[in-house]
Amino acid sequence: MEKNNNIKNHQIIKQENPSVQAVDRAIILLKLIADSSNPISINELIEKTKLNRTTVWRLVGTLENHDLVERDPITKGYQIGYATVRMANLAPQYHSLVRRSRWIMEKLRDESQETVLLSVPKHFATLTIEQIDPNHSIRLVDYVNAYLPLHCTSNGKMLLSYFSTEELDIFLKKPLEKVTALTITDPNRLREEIKDIKENGISFCLGELDENENGICAPIIDKKQNLVGFLNVCGPSFRFTEEKMSAIKNRLVEACKRISENLD
Known part of the structure; x- marks a missing residue:
């Protein structure tokens, strides 16, 4: 009841300035989405705010365009997006994961002499949260805070392997972008x-x-067998060949196990 009163008060106070009213309504929608424990549907947002359907669609679409909310592909509901995490300077659990992984990543970097990436799963993408580069003059671009696609990256394909049959079917029904000739x-x-x-x-x-x-x-994988993130070793194709990748495979798996052991 208190939340509904707050919504009504916001709507009444901002009547004089339409542009401010739009911002106010968008913030109300963002808060409702953030407060929901499950992805919330457009119909639920309409019911809670008493706004018309067109207004809700337009405002939620704007929030989605700015990555403040994201649409769940299964339920079609909305939940908080990565931009809110980025503005908060990464979520606390990411700080913890980076802290517990970094020394292991550094050791793997030294062993492989290639870039080591730490990333986490997101909806239909992965998010790189840490990158440690070797001293070579030729190295990878900085992928930290970047969303990477699933079908053409090693961590993305790993995430696809954890999709349910239904999720994978939905993903593969859409056209896959030909990013390079090898995609x-x-x-x-x-x-x-x-x-x-x-x-x-x-x-x-x-x-x-x-x-x-x-x-x-x-x-x-954490102790409860939940997928927490991904560890990658990457490098220039002329130097980091298939043979070298195969040679580093066991060390990479062992590094992931060490990180898992460090998690609560």
């Missing part, structure tokens, strides 16, 4: 690769996001 866009071929990743627990990327980059990925 896999055939759904059947991608399904076969995901099947292999499930069996082996390792995924590879061979010039699929950038023709000059290769990468290998393993998952970080």
Whole structure:
């Protein structure tokens, strides 16, 4: 009841200035989405705010365009987006994950002499939260705070291997972008690769996001068997070849296990 009163008060106070009223209403919607324990539907937002459907769609669409909210592909409801996390200078759990992983990443960097990335799963993307580079003059671009696609990255394909059958079907129904000449866009071929990743627990990327980059990925699983994140070793394709990626595979898996052991 108190929340509804606050909504009504906001709507009444801001009547004099339409532009401020729009901001006020968008903030109300953002708070409702943030307060919901599950993705909240447009109909629920309409019911709670008493705003008309067009207004709610327009405002939620604007919030989504700015990455403040994101739409769940299964429920079609809305939940808080990554931009809010970024403005908060990363969520506390990410700070903890980075802190508990960094020394292990540094050791893996020194062993491989290539870039090591730490990333976390997001809806239909992965988010890189830490990157440690070697001293080579030729190295990867900075991927920290970047969303990376699923079908053409090693950590993205690893995340796809954890999708339910329904989620994977939904994902593969949409056209897959041909980012480079090596990007896999055939759904059947991608399904076969995901099947292999499930069996082996390792995924590879061979010039699929950038023709000059290769990468290998393993998952970080907590003690409750939840997928927490991904650890990648990546490097220039002329230097970090398939042979070198295969040689680092066991060390990468071991590093992920060490990180898992450090998690509460």
